[in-house]
Amino acid sequence: xxxxxRAQTYKGMKDYLPRxxxxxxxxxxxxxxxxxxxxxxPMQTPIVEYESTLAGKLxxxxxxxxxxxxxxxxxxxxxDQTVSLARVVGQYPNDITFPFRRYAxxxxxxxxxxxxxxxxxxxxxxxxxxxxxxxxxxxxxxxVISESLARLGFTNYRILLNxxxxxxxxxxxxxxxEEQASQVYRAIDKFDKIxxxxxxxELSKGGIGEDAAAPIVEFITLEGEVQAVxxxxxxxxxxxxxxxxxxxxxxxxxxxxxxxxxxxxxxAVAPRLARGLSYYTGVVFEAVIEQPPIGSLLGGGRYDRLIxxxxxxxxxxxxxxxxxxxxxxxxxxxxxxxxxSTAPRAFVTIFGAELQGDAxxxxxxxxxxGIPTVAALQPDxxxxxxxxxxxxxxxxxxxxxxxxxxxxxxxxxxLRSGEQRSVARAAVAEALK
RNA sequence: GUGGCUGUAGUUCAAUGGCAGAGCGCCUGAUUGUGGUUCAGGUUGUUGUGGGUUCGAGUCCCAUCAGCCACCCCA
Numbered sequence: 369x370x371x372x373x374r375a376q377t378y379k380g381m382k383d384y385l386p387r388x389x390x391x392x393x394x395x396x397x398x399x400x401x402x403x404x405x406x407x408x409x410p411m412q413t414p415i416v417e418y419e420s421t422l423a424g425k426l427x428x429x430x431x432x433x434x435x436x437x438x439x440x441x442x443x444x445x446x447x448d449q450t451v452s453l454a455r456v457v458g459q460y461p462n463d464i465t466f467p468f469r470r471y472a473x474x475x476x477x478x479x480x481x482x483x484x485x486x487x488x489x490x491x492x493x494x495x496x497x498x499x500x501x502x503x504x505x506x507x508x509x510x511x512v513i514s515e516s517l518a519r520l521g522f523t524n525y526r527i528l529l530n531x532x533x534x535x536x537x538x539x540x541x542x543x544x545x546e547e548q549a550s551q552v553y554r555a556i557d558k559f560d561k562i563x564x565x566x567x568x569x570e571l572s573k574g575g576i577g578e579d580a581a582a583p584i585v586e587f588i589t590l591e592g593e594v595q596a597v598x599x600x601x602x603x604x605x606x607x608x609x610x611x612x613x614x615x616x617x618x619x620x621x622x623x624x625x626x627x628x629x630x631x632x633x634x635x636a637v638a639p640r641l642a643r644g645l646s647y648y649t650g651v652v653f654e655a656v657i658e659q660p661p662i663g664s665l666l667g668g669g670r671y672d673r674l675i676x677x678x679x680x681x682x683x684x685x686x687x688x689x690x691x692x693x694x695x696x697x698x699x700x701x702x703x704x705x706x707x708x709s710t711a712p713r714a715f716v717t718i719f720g721a722e723l724q725g726d727a728x729x730x731x732x733x734x735x736x737x738g739i740p741t742v743a744a745l746q747p748d749x750x751x752x753x754x755x756x757x758x759x760x761x762x763x764x765x766x767x768x769x770x771x772x773x774x775x776x777x778x779x780x781x782x783l784r785s786g787e788q789r790s791v792a793r794a795a796v797a798e799a800l801k
Numbered sequence: 802g803u804g805g806c807u808g809u810a811g812u813u814c815a816a817u818g819g820c821a822g823a824g825c826g827c828c829u830g831a832u833u834g835u836g837g838u839u840c841a842g843g844u845u846g847u848u849g850u851g852g853g854u855u856c857g858a859g860u861c862c863c864a865u866c867a868g869c870c871a872c873c874c875c876a
Binding site: 755 | 802803832833834835836837866867868869870871873874875876
């Protein structure tokens with residue numbers, strides 16, 4: 369008796385079939401190229417960590433960690449790649465020299481309920497500069513982000529910049545007690561979803577008085593030209609030493625972005641950007657697009673007190689994480705996926721059983737010449753073979769029939785234009801380049 | 802994890818509690834040396850899954866799985 373098992377992926381996890389994998393690999397390749405160009409080095413760590421490594425780094429949200437046990441070993445799946453980076457910094461003090469610029473690509477796991485662009489298994493491209501508290505480092509990370517998104521074909525993205533101390537300063541200046549500050553951040557973070565009125569009522573609901581709520585709401589609606597926004601921030605936070613320094617830091621980063629050649633329309637100072645803010649200590653940023661809706665494509669910032677937790681001292685770090693699934697979703701919807709760059713270049717048809725050997729020898733020659741080549745698997749009708757080639761997105765179909773064989777030639781058909789010509793066997797590889 | 806909405810052919814969608822349909826796709830032929838366009842014909846179902854109510858369920862009820870939205874959080 370045979371039993372058919374239920375074919376079903378686990379909730380919140382996805383299979384990626386070839387069509388999607390092509391795009392995902394293109395995204396990874398593009399991000400890697402840009403990172404390498406800025407001098408970042410590759411790194412990879414295990415998905416599985418000791419539970420004790422991950423414990424205590426995520427506060428209340430430890431319930432969404434996947435835990436597993438093997439024998440007596442208590443283990444967990446990483447929920448991001450940042451804690452693993454911290455462990456590496458603590459584990460290999462002699463192998464890592466600061467500043468450490470590294471990138472890492474891989475999956476992480478969180479037991480959240482699935483939504484668009486949010487999965488239980490999700491891939492991130494992480495990029496960090498570890499060990500130096502410098503505005504140049506902050507700006508370099510933002511520059512990589514901007515160049516990466518541009519290279520992927522985005523034209524309507526914007527990188528929002530803010531600073532953790534700007535928001536905590538705002539709370540102080542508005543007179544919000546420190547223990548209520550995180551409520552303020554959370555309300556601010558919803559601005560894009562619920563609007564000014566929504567934030568206002570969120571604040572009231574959270575027990576924030578009108579005297580405090582009014583200036584907060586006024587502050588987060590600031591937008592426009594970068595220097596104007598910075599000026600307005602300085603004006604409103606002038607009484608708070610730390611907040612003032614934070615505004616100066618933002619101004620410095622903006623200047624450095626200009627020096628690095630980041631186009632002005634690529635970023636904006638956004639007082640409304642709150643993020644989780646749980647472990648950020650300095651500049652924070654987030655890349656967004658107007659359409660289609662996806663939340664953020666990536667997020668990041670400076671977190672000077674997390675990476676050193678395994679090293680026993682502070683290791684200032686700035687970094688970001690690209691959300692691969694989110695990039696994949698919006699690139700698909702915007703039609704930014706590259707068309708044929710990854711499809712095979714040539715399709716060698718098999719004219720008939722007796723010509724199969726000639727076809728396969730031709731395929732072997734083309735592959736040796738570095739041309740990605742698909743060979744037909746059986747001598748079907750020529751029309752059917754061409755149809756397969758077309759369906760796979762292959763640019764050139766090759767035909768070796770009796771006539772061609774006699775003349776020592778090969779028919780090269782361009783499936784895009786429909787034109788075809790007969791080419792000397794020895795010149796085929798060259799003709800396909 | 803909590804609350805809500807949704808689930809029909811490969812896909813996009815129809816179907817008052819009464820015979821499960823259409824476009825696109827797919828297959829065959831026109832065309833025994835040519836795809837994509839055209840024409841002719843054909844195919845497509847455990848209505849997510851399992852129960853229940855009913856003479857009768859895609860439709861109503863319960864459970865379950867999955868997706869989406871909000872919360873939470875964030876990539």
